[in-house]
Amino acid sequence: xQIYLPIAELSMNIFVLFAMGGGVGFLSGMFGVGGGFxxxxxxxxxxxxxxxxxxxxxxxxxxASVSGAVAYxxxxxxxFKMGFVLIGGGIIGTYFGAMIFTYLKSIGQVDLMISLSYVxxxxxxxxxxxxxxxxxxxxxxSGQVVKVxxxxxxxxxxxxxxxxxxxxxxxxxxxxxIAIGALVGVLAAIMGVGGGFxxxxxxxxxxxxxxxxxxxxxxxxITFVTASATYLHSINTQTxxxxxxxxxxxxxxIGAQVGVIVGAKLKGEQLRIxxxxxxxxxxxxxxxxxxxxxxxxxTISAVEVEGH
Amino acid sequence: xxxxxxxxxxxxxxxxxxSSLPARAETLVTDLSQHVIEITSQFxxxxxxxxxxxxxxxxxxxxxxxxxxxxxxxxxxxxxxSDPTDLVIRKKEHIAGIWINKENQTLKNxxxxxxxxxxxxxxxxxxxxxxxxxxxxLNNLTITNENGDEIVEFKxxxxxxxxxxxxxxxxxxxxxVKDEIxxxxxxxxxxxxxxxxxxxxxxxxxxxxxxINHRTDLLVDKRGIERFIYNFAHEYPPYYGxxxxxxxxxxxxxxxxxAKKIT
Numbered sequence: 001x002q003i004y005l006p007i008a009e010l011s012m013n014i015f016v017l018f019a020m021g022g023g024v025g026f027l028s029g030m031f032g033v034g035g036g037f038x039x040x041x042x043x044x045x046x047x048x049x050x051x052x053x054x055x056x057x058x059x060x061x062x063x064a065s066v067s068g069a070v071a072y073x074x075x076x077x078x079x080f081k082m083g084f085v086l087i088g089g090g091i092i093g094t095y096f097g098a099m100i101f102t103y104l105k106s107i108g109q110v111d112l113m114i115s116l117s118y119v120x121x122x123x124x125x126x127x128x129x130x131x132x133x134x135x136x137x138x139x140x141x142s143g144q145v146v147k148v149x150x151x152x153x154x155x156x157x158x159x160x161x162x163x164x165x166x167x168x169x170x171x172x173x174x175x176x177x178i179a180i181g182a183l184v185g186v187l188a189a190i191m192g193v194g195g196g197f198x199x200x201x202x203x204x205x206x207x208x209x210x211x212x213x214x215x216x217x218x219x220x221x222i223t224f225v226t227a228s229a230t231y232l233h234s235i236n237t238q239t240x241x242x243x244x245x246x247x248x249x250x251x252x253x254i255g256a257q258v259g260v261i262v263g264a265k266l267k268g269e270q271l272r273i274x275x276x277x278x279x280x281x282x283x284x285x286x287x288x289x290x291x292x293x294x295x296x297x298x299t300i301s302a303v304e305v306e307g308h
Numbered sequence: 309x310x311x312x313x314x315x316x317x318x319x320x321x322x323x324x325x326x327s328s329l330p331a332r333a334e335t336l337v338t339d340l341s342q343h344v345i346e347i348t349s350q351f352x353x354x355x356x357x358x359x360x361x362x363x364x365x366x367x368x369x370x371x372x373x374x375x376x377x378x379x380x381x382x383x384x385x386x387x388x389x390s391d392p393t394d395l396v397i398r399k400k401e402h403i404a405g406i407w408i409n410k411e412n413q414t415l416k417n418x419x420x421x422x423x424x425x426x427x428x429x430x431x432x433x434x435x436x437x438x439x440x441x442x443x444x445x446l447n448n449l450t451i452t453n454e455n456g457d458e459i460v461e462f463k464x465x466x467x468x469x470x471x472x473x474x475x476x477x478x479x480x481x482x483x484x485v486k487d488e489i490x491x492x493x494x495x496x497x498x499x500x501x502x503x504x505x506x507x508x509x510x511x512x513x514x515x516x517x518x519x520i521n522h523r524t525d526l527l528v529d530k531r532g533i534e535r536f537i538y539n540f541a542h543e544y545p546p547y548y549g550x551x552x553x554x555x556x557x558x559x560x561x562x563x564x565x566x567a568k569k570i571t
Contacts, residue, residue: 002352004499006530006537011352011499063556067564108398108409227553234549238541242552243349246559253563257570290406296472297407298465303394303414 007241008052014247020046021251028064028252029259030266031275034222036061036193039248041118041282050111051101052241055233057192058226059245064252065194065222072216079167079213082177083220086199089178090225093185098232101190105237108301112290117191119287125197126279133272140269168209176207181221189229194222334382335363336522338510343524345497346531353499358386358508359492360522383433384483385426385444385511385518386493388526390502392417397462397469413453413462420502422449422470423477425493427485433513442511442518446471446478474498503528 003014020042028035036057043053072078104110159173180202184195199218203209209217234240263271338360345354362382395418401410430445440448451463470476475498483493506526511518530538541548 002350002499004347004349004351004534006534007541009500009538059552059556062553063560063563066557066560067567070561070564071568108396108412112406112408223557227556230552230556231546231549234541234552235545238545238548240541240549240552242537242555245552246555249556249559250563253567257567292407293402294400294407296469297400298397298462298469299400299409300395300397300466300469303396 018251021248022255025252025255026259029256030263034194034196040192050114052239054192055239056241058229061194061226065219069219077216079217085177086181086221087224089181090185093182094189094228097186097189102236122283130276137269336520337361345528354497356495383427383513388423388508389419390421391505425482426480427483429480
C-alpha cells in the first residue's frame with residue numbers, strides 16, 4: 001500500500017516505512033540509543049530528500065525522547081538546572097545550525113553537508129566504540145580489572161561563571177555545558193540526530209556528572225533541542241513532514257519494546273561491538289556514495305524562494 | 309473499461325452532431341476523462357484518457373467508400389504539459405576525491421511535466437521546421453537560462469533526468485485513431501507530478517501542416533489532508549512548526565504511557 005507524503009511530495013510504501021521505523025526502533029531499544037543517526041541515513045538511502053529526512057527526524061526524536069524524559073523524571077533522574085543550561089546552549093546551536101542548513105540548501109550544498117557530517121561523526125564515534133569494546137572484551141578475557149582513578153582537576157575547572165548544580169552536586173562553570181549544548185544543537189539541526197551519542201560521553205567525561213542523572217538530563221535536553229530544530233526547519237525551509245514522522249514514530253515505539261527485551265539478553269560488550277559495526281556500515285555506505293562517480297551527474301531542484 | 313465505453317459513446321455523439329453541420333474545414337472536438345487530478349494519501353500516480361473526434365472537411369462530397377481509402381490523411385499529436393516554472397540544475401564534479409555540486413544553471417520557464425504522443429513518429433509526417441516552430445517534441449522545447457542562452461549539456465541533462473523520473477515522456481503510436489474519426493490517447497502521470505495548472509493540446513496534421521489545434525485545461529491539486537498539511541506548512545510555517553512539536557509530544561507521551569501499562 002502506497003502512502004503519499006505531503007511535504008516530501010512522494011509516494012512510498014507504508015510497509016517499507018513501518019519496517020524501517022520498527023527496525024531502527026528495535027535497535028534503539030536494544031542498544032539504548034536514540035536511533036536518529038541510523039534513521040536519517042536510512043531515509044536518505046530509501047530516496048527521501050536529505051533535507052526532509054533531517055528535519056523530519058528532528059521531529060520524530062522529539063516524540064521519542066519526551067517519553068524517556070518523563071520516565072526519568074518520575075525516578076528523579078533529571079538535573080533540571082543543568083538541563084536548562086544545556087537547553088540554552090542547545091537553542092543557540094539549533095539557531096545557527098538551521099541558518100547554515102538554510103544557506104547551504106539555497107546554494108545546493110545541503111546534501112553534501114549532511115553526508116559529510118555523517119561520515120565524520122559516524123566514522124569517529126563508530127571507530128572509537130569499536131576499539132573501546134574490543135579492548136574491554138580483551139581485558140575481560142585476560143581477567144584485568146580497570147582501575148577507577150579519582151578525577152583530575154583540569155582547565156575546565158578554571159573557567160569563570162561558576163554555578164551550583166545541587167542535583168548533580170557540582171559547582172562548575174556554565175561555559176562548558178553551554179558549549180556542549182550548542183554543539184549538540186548544531187548537530188540536531190544539520191544531521192537530524194538527538195545527539196545523545198555526543199551528549200552522554202561529554203556529560204560523563206567532561207562535566208563529570210553523576211551517572212544517575214546523565215541519561216535523564218540528556219533526554220530532557222534532547223526533547224527541547226529537537227523541538228527547536230523542528231520549529232526552525234518548519235519556518236526556514238518547510239522540510240518537516242509530519243505524516244512521515246508519525247508513521248516512523250509509531251513503528252519505532254513498537255520496535256523499541258521488542259528491542260529492550262532482546263537487548264537484556266545480550267552482554268554489554270557484545271551490544272557495543274554490534275552497535276559500532278552498524279554505525280561503521282552506515283558510515284561506509286555514506287562515504288561510498290560520495291566517492292564513487294554517480295550514474296547521473298546532474299540534479300534538478302525547484303528554485304529557492306528568497307526570504308523563506 | 310465501462311468508463312471508456314461511455315467516453316466512446318460520448319465522442320461518437322459529438323461526431324454525429326458535428327457531421328450534421330455544414331462543414332467547410334476540419335473541426336476537432338477533444339476532452340479528457342477527468343479535468344482535475346486529485347492527489348490524496350493513497351495517490352500513486354494516475355492514468356488519464358484524452359479522446360475526441362475529427363470532423364472531416366467536405367464530408368458531403370466524399371462517398372462513403374472513399375473515406376476508408378483516404379485513411380491515413382490525418383495524424384494527431386497530443387501534448388500535455390504543466391505550466392512553466394523555473395528549475396535549478398546542478399552538475400557534480402570530482403573535487404578532492406568526492407563528487408560535489410559545482411556548476412549550476414537556473415532554467416527559465418520549463419514545464420515540470422511534458423508528455424507528447426502521436427499516431428506515428430513525428431519525423432514521418434512533420435518537417436523539422438514545423439516541429440521547432442510549434443515546440444513539439446522534447447528536443448524542440450525552448451530551455452534557456454536567465455540570460456536566454458541554451459546550454460546543450462544542461463538541456464540534455466534536464467530532459468534525461470525528467471525522463472528518468474517519468475515526468476517527461478515521448479512516444480509515438482500511442483494515439484489510436486478509430487474509423488478515421490475517433491481518437492484516444494492514454495496518458496500516464498507518475499506520483500511525483502507537480503501540482504498546478506496543466507494544458508492538454510491536440511494537433512491535427514494533414515499534408516505536413518498543423519491544420520487545427522485544440523486546448524483543454526487540466527488541474528492537478530492536492531486534496532483532503534494532504535492539501536491541508538502542505539498548505540499549512542507553506543502558508544503558516546510558525547504554526548505548522550508548533551503543530552509538529554505538539555503532535556510529537558502528544559504521541560510521545562501517549563506511547564510512553566501505553567508502554568508503561570503493558571510492561
